[in-house]
Amino acid sequence: MSAPSIPVIQQTAGRGAARAAASRRKSKGAGSDRRPGWVTYAILTLVILISAYPLYFAFLLATSDSGTIAQNPVPSLIPRGEFFTNVERVLSADIHFWKALWNSVIVSTVTAVSVVFFSTLAGYSFAKLRFKGRGPLLVFVVATTAVPTQLGIVPLFIVMSELGWTGKLIAVIVPGMVTAFGVFWMTQYLEGALPYELIEAARVDGASMIRTFWHVALPAARPAAAMLGLFSFVGSWTNFFWPFIVLGPSNPTLPVAVQLLQATYFKDMSLIMAGVTLSVIPLVIVFIFAGRQLVAGIMQGAVKG
Amino acid sequence: MVTSTTPKLDRRPSRSQDREPRRLGFGQRLGRWDVKLSPYLYISPFFILFAIVGMFPLLYTAWVSMHQWHLIGGQGEFVGMENFLHVLQQPPFWKALRNTFSIFLLSSVPQVLLAITIAAVLDANLRAKTFWRMGVLLPFVVAPVAVSLIFGKLFADQSGLINAVLGGIGIEPIRWHADVLASHVAISSMVNFRWIGYNTLIFLAAMQAVPRELYEAAILDGAGRLRQFFSVTVPMLRPTIIFVVVTSTIGGLQIFDEPRLFDQFGLGGGDRQWMTVTMYLYEIGWGSQKSFGRAAAVAWILFIIILVIGLINFSITRRIASDSAPKSRKKQKR
Numbered sequence: 001m002s003a004p005s006i007p008v009i010q011q012t013a014g015r016g017a018a019r020a021a022a023s024r025r026k027s028k029g030a031g032s033d034r035r036p037g038w039v040t041y042a043i044l045t046l047v048i049l050i051s052a053y054p055l056y057f058a059f060l061l062a063t064s065d066s067g068t069i070a071q072n073p074v075p076s077l078i079p080r081g082e083f084f085t086n087v088e089r090v091l092s093a094d095i096h097f098w099k100a101l102w103n104s105v106i107v108s109t110v111t112a113v114s115v116v117f118f119s120t121l122a123g124y125s126f127a128k129l130r131f132k133g134r135g136p137l138l139v140f141v142v143a144t145t146a147v148p149t150q151l152g153i154v155p156l157f158i159v160m161s162e163l164g165w166t167g168k169l170i171a172v173i174v175p176g177m178v179t180a181f182g183v184f185w186m187t188q189y190l191e192g193a194l195p196y197e198l199i200e201a202a203r204v205d206g207a208s209m210i211r212t213f214w215h216v217a218l219p220a221a222r223p224a225a226a227m228l229g230l231f232s233f234v235g236s237w238t239n240f241f242w243p244f245i246v247l248g249p250s251n252p253t254l255p256v257a258v259q260l261l262q263a264t265y266f267k268d269m270s271l272i273m274a275g276v277t278l279s280v281i282p283l284v285i286v287f288i289f290a291g292r293q294l295v296a297g298i299m300q301g302a303v304k305g
Numbered sequence: 306m307v308t309s310t311t312p313k314l315d316r317r318p319s320r321s322q323d324r325e326p327r328r329l330g331f332g333q334r335l336g337r338w339d340v341k342l343s344p345y346l347y348i349s350p351f352f353i354l355f356a357i358v359g360m361f362p363l364l365y366t367a368w369v370s371m372h373q374w375h376l377i378g379g380q381g382e383f384v385g386m387e388n389f390l391h392v393l394q395q396p397p398f399w400k401a402l403r404n405t406f407s408i409f410l411l412s413s414v415p416q417v418l419l420a421i422t423i424a425a426v427l428d429a430n431l432r433a434k435t436f437w438r439m440g441v442l443l444p445f446v447v448a449p450v451a452v453s454l455i456f457g458k459l460f461a462d463q464s465g466l467i468n469a470v471l472g473g474i475g476i477e478p479i480r481w482h483a484d485v486l487a488s489h490v491a492i493s494s495m496v497n498f499r500w501i502g503y504n505t506l507i508f509l510a511a512m513q514a515v516p517r518e519l520y521e522a523a524i525l526d527g528a529g530r531l532r533q534f535f536s537v538t539v540p541m542l543r544p545t546i547i548f549v550v551v552t553s554t555i556g557g558l559q560i561f562d563e564p565r566l567f568d569q570f571g572l573g574g575g576d577r578q579w580m581t582v583t584m585y586l587y588e589i590g591w592g593s594q595k596s597f598g599r600a601a602a603v604a605w606i607l608f609i610i611i612l613v614i615g616l617i618n619f620s621i622t623r624r625i626a627s628d629s630a631p632k633s634r635k636k637q638k639r
Binding site for chain 1: 336339340341343344345347348350351352354355357358359360361362363365366368369423426427429430431432435437438439440441442443444445446447448449450451452454455456458459464466469470498502503506507509510513551555558559561562566569571583586587590591597600601604605607608611615
């Protein structure tokens with residue numbers, strides 16, 4: 001739980017910056033900077049209710065017993081008392097829930113850390129180092145974002161079986177270890193955020209290239225890296241298709257386990273929804289703590305891209 | 306778009322070291338190699354990994370698709386285009402293709418339209434901005450598997466909430482799982498639920514980068530809010546619109562998770578009414594046939610379709626966005 005402490009510092013910094021930007025915009029006197037009327041808030045409230053209701057709905061069903069669910073399709077908005085019973089049933093069901101949770105934590109963490117490290121490394125190189133072929137190589141990186149890699153799953157599966165990796169987490173981790181999006185993202189960010197003077201100063205002081213990267217580029221990349229890490233974390237946490245194919249039911253990630261729940265206990269809706277709720281909770285907690293960062297990151301990225 | 310943002314830089318951080326005329330010691334020679342090779346070393350993880358898990362599989366797919374290839378038995382005889390012909394002759398393939406397109410259109414069109422609308426609403430000078438933005442993004446962190454299970458229940462034919470509500474206002478229950486179009490609408494709604502917020506924020510970010518002066522000019526010209534939106538915002542958002550349309554195309558045509566989990570059998574319905582191409586690919590490769598050759602053929606066909614649609618998309622989006630804004634473009638040129 002030490003991770004959230006970093007975003008907290010940046011959150012306040014970000015808030016300050018946002019306020020400054022807002023006041024700057026105001027001082028320009030643009031007409032659209034008036035506070036909007038209640039209609040705007042009503043629309044947004046509706047949007048957010050629609051966004052949140054399905055999750056709450058799942059929770060409501062998770063607190064009922066199956067009999068009640070079958071009788072009335074419209075659950076009352078107040079949760080019933082069966083939640084923990086249902087949770088216990090999920091945990092004792094034959095889907096390796098704890099293992100799946102642990103697997104998801106491992107896969108997502110390793111993927112996120114690795115994506116951040118390798119993307120920052122490549123991004124630093126593209127943004128701040130001079131080398132032959134830099135332009136075309138960067139264009140190539142961007143072009144690969146349009147390649148639907150999911151369609152290569154047949155040979156990828158063949159490769160994984162040849163390596164003997166099927167059923168092992170490494171088969172899920174390795175393909176996601178660095179992404180074109182990440183490289184492009186860090187390139188864009190470091191171009192603006194890292195002054196050449198800092199790099200030069202480090203070089204003059206006799207730092208090797210990798211030392212310069214470690215002590216100058218990596219710290220400068222931190223805000224963008226936090227966002228990229230969060231993004232990769234969410235991405236690999238919610239991923240289903242590839243883990244489903246390559247891992248199999250005995251060593252699942254969370255989405256694969258939840259799917260197993262539906263395949264095995266499809267009549268027991270309260271059990272399934274308890275499983276769904278359990279699988280949703282970890283990421284929603286992460287989102288509540290770090291969502292500000294995620295939102296700020298998206299805002300920043302699209303402006304530059 | 307990419308390279309233009311790169312600053313023209315003639316300085317090299319370490320040029321002075323490179324030029325040193327006197328004989329180099331071991332340490333200095335090492336330093337020179339360090340400077341020369343490091344950039345390539347740093348970008349190599351991406352290229353190596355992409356070669357192994359991106360490029361190679363895609364090309365190898367073509368090779369596999371021209372062989373008999375069994376999930377367990379492995380490579381068999383070379384059969385040329387036979388797998389492709391076989392796949393193209395299967396009615397389920399065409400059905401899957403139809404379903405994929407239907408679900409794709411039902412999800413991506415409303416997705417882009419709603420996202421851009423909500424973004425326009427969010428673009429106002431709101432109180433508690435971050436709260437609204439986070440709220441809109443919330444569905445994005447919910448795994449598609451969870452979304453599918455929840456929506457599968459919401460859209461249940463007999464005891465579903467949606468049908469209960471519809472019944473309440475006097476509409477006959479809709480057979481969400483039995484009817485073709487209804488099942489597509491239900492599945493699309495899952496996709497939309499998960500991605501609208503995400504795309505909204507992408508649009509919002511782009512909107513905030515639009516120079517406010519353009520709006521002031523529009524207001525002076527007497528443009529109302531709607532006119533401002535269509536004549537200033539939309540044209541200025543062109544690159545973002547293209548980006549969102551292209552990414553949602555790539556994702557939408559590969560859709561698997563949501564339709565797979567729409568019922569507990571995962572086969573796309575009794576009459577395969579919501580089976581998508583990727584589900585079909587999975588079924589051929591890992592289902593009863595276990596034919597990797599044919600699955601690879603399906604993948605390759607889908608890849609070509611995605612490429613073609615991507616290009617069509619790109620040119621259409623480009624034209625729409627530029628047609629609607631002759632005025633502001635002229636302004637920019639002047």
